[in-house]
Amino acid sequence: MRKLRRRGPLLVILAAAIVVLIGRPARSVEDGPPPAKVTACQPAAFRVVVDVGHTADAPGAESAHGVPEYAFNLELADTVKQALVASGFAKTIRLITATRPWLGLFERAGRANALHADLFISIHHDSVPDNLIETWEYNGQKHQFSDRFRGYAIFISEANADRKGSLAFARLLGHELQARGMHYTPHYTLPLMGRHRHQLLDADAGVYRYDQLIVLRNTAMPAVLLEAGSIVNRQEELELASAERRTGLAAAIVAAVEEFCATRAETKTGQPPAPATASTRAHARPALVAH
Secondary structure (H helix, E strand, O other): OHHHHHHHHHHHHHHHHHHHHHHOOOOOHHHOOOOOOOOOOOHHHOOEEEEEOOOOOOOOOEOOOOOEHHHHHHHHHHHHHHHHHHOOOOOOEEEOOOOOOOHHHHHHHHHHHHOOOOEEEEEEEEOOOHHHOEEEEEOOEEEEEOOOOOOEEEEEOOOOOOHHHHHHHHHHHHHHHHHOOOOEOOHHHOHHHHHHOOEEEEOOOOEEEOOOEHHHHOOOOOEEEEEEEEOOOHHHHHHHOOHHHHHHHHHHHHHHHHHHHHHHHHHOOOOOOOOOOHHHHHOOOOOOEOO
8 A cells, every 4th residue: 555655646746647648739831840940130240331431631521610520530449340340240341442432332342241241330520512501700719510411321322232231221221310319311312413413312311322432332232421511511520529429329230230130130041132123223323422
């Protein structure tokens, strides 16, 4: 009797297990294999190229207080790279090109392609066409300014090899910038911009179409050009020169990159992005634009 009592609990457990196994429906061959696990973003393997717009010898626009655009671009690019590396994107490259346009623009795209980058971000600061410029005096010298517009702008090229990826990242970036209190400038849609007028692809995120930009159309990966704000606007220039604004811009870029990396990991098929179709390229005007 003592031995039977000891075996009793074991028999009960075995009986319960059999009931569970019998009651569990068998997986049919027709059901196919179990769903694959979603691949998480791996920041250490995701390479971002942060392109410093313009060069030291061809520094781009001049701010309302006489500072070259290149200085703004370089400082912001440094902050962005440091923030990305700190977030785990250790392969981030800050790209500086000494060669002047036009060859320098093709060189930028070529170097990004050779690095097999996953994402290309070109850092710039905005100005306005000459017909909108006014003159003022600062520190005894005359400078040009325009306080009419302020805000960021994001550009993509429909001729980029991964147009959908470019637009997806641009939208993420725009929303992250707005989440931090920044707003995009709508002036690129106005007739007064003349040949600098561009189509607004996303009116919520502030994403514009600019097919002819060489650094966007010649890159083999998703690519955007960010005009971080207007340095010819006297007030916004001071804000853009602050560490606080640079940190906010960098935080927005990092958050967008993290979201984009996760999205790419979830949808990755192992195939390279489809090249731009002939019909897509037909929309692009033949002229190439330096930026």
